[in-house]
Amino acid sequence: MGSLYGIDPRAIRERLGLEKDYQARQIWRWLAKGVYDPLKMTDLSLALRQSLAGGGSFISSEVVARSTDETGAMKLGVRMEDGQVIECVLLRSESGHTAACLSSQSGCAMGCRFCRTGTMKLLRNLRPYEIIEQYIHLMNLGEEIDSIVFMGMGEPLANLPNVLEAIAYLHNPDGINLSHRKMTVSTCGIVPGIRQFCRADVPVKLAVSLVTAIQSKRESLMPVARTFSLGALHDALVQYQKHFGRRITFECCLISGINTTDADARRLAEYCAGLDVIVNLIPYNPGAELDFSTPTDEELERFCSALDRLGVQYTRRFSRGRGISGACGQLAVSYRD
Numbered sequence: 001m002g003s004l005y006g007i008d009p010r011a012i013r014e015r016l017g018l019e020k021d022y023q024a025r026q027i028w029r030w031l032a033k034g035v036y037d038p039l040k041m042t043d044l045s046l047a048l049r050q051s052l053a054g055g056g057s058f059i060s061s062e063v064v065a066r067s068t069d070e071t072g073a074m075k076l077g078v079r080m081e082d083g084q085v086i087e088c089v090l091l092r093s094e095s096g097h098t099a100a101c102l103s104s105q106s107g108c109a110m111g112c113r114f115c116r117t118g119t120m121k122l123l124r125n126l127r128p129y130e131i132i133e134q135y136i137h138l139m140n141l142g143e144e145i146d147s148i149v150f151m152g153m154g155e156p157l158a159n160l161p162n163v164l165e166a167i168a169y170l171h172n173p174d175g176i177n178l179s180h181r182k183m184t185v186s187t188c189g190i191v192p193g194i195r196q197f198c199r200a201d202v203p204v205k206l207a208v209s210l211v212t213a214i215q216s217k218r219e220s221l222m223p224v225a226r227t228f229s230l231g232a233l234h235d236a237l238v239q240y241q242k243h244f245g246r247r248i249t250f251e252c253c254l255i256s257g258i259n260t261t262d263a264d265a266r267r268l269a270e271y272c273a274g275l276d277v278i279v280n281l282i283p284y285n286p287g288a289e290l291d292f293s294t295p296t297d298e299e300l301e302r303f304c305s306a307l308d309r310l311g312v313q314y315t316r317r318f319s320r321g322r323g324i325s326g327a328c329g330q331l332a333v334s335y336r337d
């Protein structure tokens, strides 16, 4: 049958050869509620349910692994039609806020040196329905989902048309109805993608994995910086902010001895000037294949004090989801083979 997620009632009617528009609308509403087994769509006639059930379920993927850590973060391994497995995570903050962390690609071509997903290389872009289905699987864990972050596997702006389609579906007020301000797209700094994002005029929040504001260091940690310089990125962010008036988040994965120096703090403060921005400090999560380490508490304190002195607004995030390799830059390598 294939997935009916990501398409509108008219397309559902055509795909299923339904007689009436209202039947397609009923199915569309069930799908938004996380029900994809036709037999469970109880406002359809029994005869129709049984005949639809003969074609199989209306979802293309299945959950093949789940794990939970001590913070309550739940990670799902989701197998797609072609057998590839991607991951998504339901993160929970200390205040109880839940965020669905979704993947936009299987693997990633960006090759950030501190990221486990980057070691997989890009396998392929996810289709809109494969992105939406991750949300559905997380929703079916039974928790209310407060927000969505595109921070799982992949670079969302390298798969922007499909990500935008998924966002439109998740936003639809007649369906899942998540407001744009509850969605965050995170990029490693694809400048044309940020500009395209402005042109598409979809006012979701933007997070940038900045890591460091020192160009040479950023180039050595994040190959994308060789193509899109920090200067070009800053210009694009100014444009984004003029267009949407939204605060931007800079994600800084802090790696011991690499980007926690006073020079990093100073340059970061200079880079934030002219932008309404909050810096999210995330201590690096050690990954078996990668040769970096987490900063010590003293190192973190020293860096934070430097930011305090420089007047940089920041939050310190202790990577929730760390215990299940579900934290920033940790997804999916376990399924590589």
Ligand code: SF4
Binding pocket: 108, 109, 110, 111, 112, 115, 116, 117, 118, 119, 152, 153, 154, 155, 187, 188, 209, 329
């Ligand atoms: S940090 Fe993000 S952009 Fe960089 S390799 Fe990992 S998934 Fe890709």
